Amino acid sequence: MADTQPKTRYVPSYWRGAAGLLRRGLRVIGGQAWLSEAECQTAQRFLLGLRLAAMVIAAVVLYTLGLPNLIRSFLTYRVPWVQVCCLVTYTTVVGLAAYLVLRGKRWGWLRWAALAATLGASIASDLSLGDGYAITAADWSFGSVGWVGVIVLTERPLCELLAFLGVHELLSLCTVVLTGNGHCTEILWLATASITSIGFPVAGAIAITALRFIANAADEAFQQSETVRVAEAVAAGLHERRRQRFASLYVTAVPLLRGLADRCLDPEQANVQRQCAIEAARMRRLFAELDTVANPLLHELRHCADVADRKGILVEMEGRGQWPEPPLPIRRALTEAPLAALATAISWARVTVIGTPGLLSVNVVADCAPVDLPHPDSDAVQLTTITEHDTLWVEVRWQTNLSPR
Amino acid sequence: MADQPITAVIVDDHSVVTAGVRYWCGQADPPIELIDANARLANVWTGPGANADVVIFDLQLQTDQQEFTELRRLVDSGRRVVVYSQDAHNTTAVRCVSLGALAYVTKREGQEHLVAAVRAAAAGSPYTPPSLSGALVADDDPNRPHLAPMEIAALRAWFASSSKQMAATMLGISARTVDTYIERVRVRYANAGRPAPTKSDLVARALEDGLITLADLNNHPI
Numbered sequence: 324m325a326d327t328q329p330k331t332r333y334v335p336s337y338w339r340g341a342a343g344l345l346r347r348g349l350r351v352i353g354g355q356a357w358l359s360e361a362e363c364q365t366a367q368r369f370l371l372g373l374r375l376a377a378m379v380i381a382a383v384v385l386y387t388l389g390l391p392n393l394i395r396s397f398l399t400y401r402v403p404w405v406q407v408c409c410l411v412t413y414t415t416v417v418g419l420a421a422y423l424v425l426r427g428k429r430w431g432w433l434r435w436a437a438l439a440a441t442l443g444a445s446i447a448s449d450l451s452l453g454d455g456y457a458i459t460a461a462d463w464s465f466g467s468v469g470w471v472g473v474i475v476l477t478e479r480p481l482c483e484l485l486a487f488l489g490v491h492e493l494l495s496l497c498t499v500v501l502t503g504n505g506h507c508t509e510i511l512w513l514a515t516a517s518i519t520s521i522g523f524p525v526a527g528a529i530a531i532t533a534l535r536f537i538a539n540a541a542d543e544a545f546q547q548s549e550t551v552r553v554a555e556a557v558a559a560g561l562h563e564r565r566r567q568r569f570a571s572l573y574v575t576a577v578p579l580l581r582g583l584a585d586r587c588l589d590p591e592q593a594n595v596q597r598q599c600a601i602e603a604a605r606m607r608r609l610f611a612e613l614d615t616v617a618n619p620l621l622h623e624l625r626h627c628a629d630v631a632d633r634k635g636i637l638v639e640m641e642g643r644g645q646w647p648e649p650p651l652p653i654r655r656a657l658t659e660a661p662l663a664a665l666a667t668a669i670s671w672a673r674v675t676v677i678g679t680p681g682l683l684s685v686n687v688v689a690d691c692a693p694v695d696l697p698h699p700d701s702d703a704v705q706l707t708t709i710t711e712h713d714t715l716w717v718e719v720r721w722q723t724n725l726s727p728r
Numbered sequence: 729m730a731d732q733p734i735t736a737v738i739v740d741d742h743s744v745v746t747a748g749v750r751y752w753c754g755q756a757d758p759p760i761e762l763i764d765a766n767a768r769l770a771n772v773w774t775g776p777g778a779n780a781d782v783v784i785f786d787l788q789l790q791t792d793q794q795e796f797t798e799l800r801r802l803v804d805s806g807r808r809v810v811v812y813s814q815d816a817h818n819t820t821a822v823r824c825v826s827l828g829a830l831a832y833v834t835k836r837e838g839q840e841h842l843v844a845a846v847r848a849a850a851a852g853s854p855y856t857p858p859s860l861s862g863a864l865v866a867d868d869d870p871n872r873p874h875l876a877p878m879e880i881a882a883l884r885a886w887f888a889s890s891s892k893q894m895a896a897t898m899l900g901i902s903a904r905t906v907d908t909y910i911e912r913v914r915v916r917y918a919n920a921g922r923p924a925p926t927k928s929d930l931v932a933r934a935l936e937d938g939l940i941t942l943a944d945l946n947n948h949p950i
Binding site: 644645675678688711714718 | 836
């Protein structure tokens with residue numbers, strides 16, 4: 324059932340019951356790598372601490388337990404220098420792990436080379452022990468290999484560490500059987516020694532796995548809460564935008580619609596029709612403001628002109644020159660009077676936009692009915708009108724080099 | 729000359745355009761006699777087209793390339809050319825004017841401006857329709873001629889209003905003064921764009937502009 328949950332669910336999946344927890348645990352113990360590249364910094368910080376802790380434990384085991392035993396039993400080994408080589412090998416692996424942690428690098432193929440070297444050293448150490456010395460103080464390697472394996476396999480699934488320790492235990496058993504005197508007490512010694520040499524690393528690995536499990540869950544919870552926060556921010560922005568758009572229409576469009584609904588305004592009257600056309604053009608401009616286009620001013624003017632075009636008015640539109648993109652309040656101030664002229668044109672209109680260094684000019688020339696043109700809200704914009712016979716020329720200018728962007 | 733009708737030869741690859749222009753020329757007062765070159769430039773150089781007062785020239789004739797070379801050849805041979813094109817880009821219009829075309833009329837502009845441009849060209853005068861005026865005011869070529877503020881204002885007002893009278897009212901000057909400013913701009917462009925490919929051409933330009941005299945040439949042979 325949990326499989327059908329969408330990935331963007333808001334409640335962490337691990338709270339969804341024991342089934343999800345068990346599946347997640349099996350995934351960890353199974354063949355899937357525990358941490359992916361995408362997992363966030365919390366898990367990475369956890370992991371760094373765990374790797375450092377494993378390295379400290381491995382170093383302590385090697386040099387406070389293993390090294391003294393090696394020195395004390397040095398003369399009992401068949402080939403003593405092999406034991407020294409084993410210690411050097413384990414030390415190299417631990418040193419390599421420390422280097423990788425400090426440089427923030429991953430193991431990569433080195434992991435498998437280090438594991439092979441560790442197992443090889445363990446076998447060589449077992450083979451160079453004197454007969455009857457397996458699972459004694461002279462067998463210092465037996466208790467150290469498990470911790471070396473832990474630091475190499477910290478980031479890997481638990482089953483890989485269990486397999487590694489299993490191989491190590493099997494090799495030790497073979498050594499005991501082949502080099503021992505055949506008493507079952509040796510097997511019991513092996514079992515007793517394994518409690519510390521195998522059990523502690525396994526316990527440590529399980530603790531590490533549990534901590535990583537928590538870290539991963541924390542990551543997921545963090546990401547989901549982040550998704551919720553982003554969604555809330557987007558919703559708030561959208562609401563604010565809608566509120567602003569409604570506020571823009573509230574002053575002019577709402578009274579008009581209310582008047583039409585109350586039958587206070589007669590749709591047959593020419594001035595009511597003109598007001599409706601102007602409000603329609605304003606709404607088209609508001610919708611056009613949401614579009615992402617290369618030239619928002621021309622785009623919004625085209626939408627205003629389209630309202631006139633749909634009424635059968637012959638609209639000619641030309642843009643010349645270049646200009647910086649005006650901010651939204653300036654664009655509204657630049658298009659407010661032109662849209663009113665366009666909305667009230669009777670048969671033709673000419674719309675021109677001219678951008679020259681320092682000046683942007685929006686013009687509408689049309690055969691307009693008498694209309695009260697709104698004055699721009701912004702001081703950065705100047706409106707000029709000329710009427711000649713039945714032709715109205717509206718020019719709105721913006722000083723691009725003076726106005727704040 | 730004044731009694732003779734103006735003749736114009738049109739070279740355009742769209743017969744509907746030719747038919748429309750023929751109708752406009754017939755409706756003009758006095759009428760303009762139009763010769764159809766049948767979309768062949770050879771008919772502009774030979775036959776009745778060779779003697780036409782004005783060449784109405786489609787810049788893009790059945791090819792993807794614009795015929796700037798042919799335009800230059802016509803201008804250099806003393807023909808009075810009105811470019812009639814569907815291309816409304818600033819650079820194309822300004823380039824044609826710089827090459828010596830007396831007018832650049834876009835096909836979106838109608839009878840009013842094309843007939844006026846042909847009449848002006850027949851008299852050897854430039855004509856600046858509103859779209860060309862817009863192209864000139866928006867010309868951002870660093871080598872463009874320097875224009876006075878009132879010349880720029882006149883170009884802008886004419887482009888925006890498409891009415892000399894309204895432009896004049898907006899600027900607080902007479903319509904005739906608006907014309908004067910626009911003509912000055914055309915003179916500046918004509919001077920800046922006149923081709924002088926050889927040394928002798930440069931000398932000829934300098935003589936025309938009064939920069940040097942024949943006496944100077946005698947004293948300092950070039």
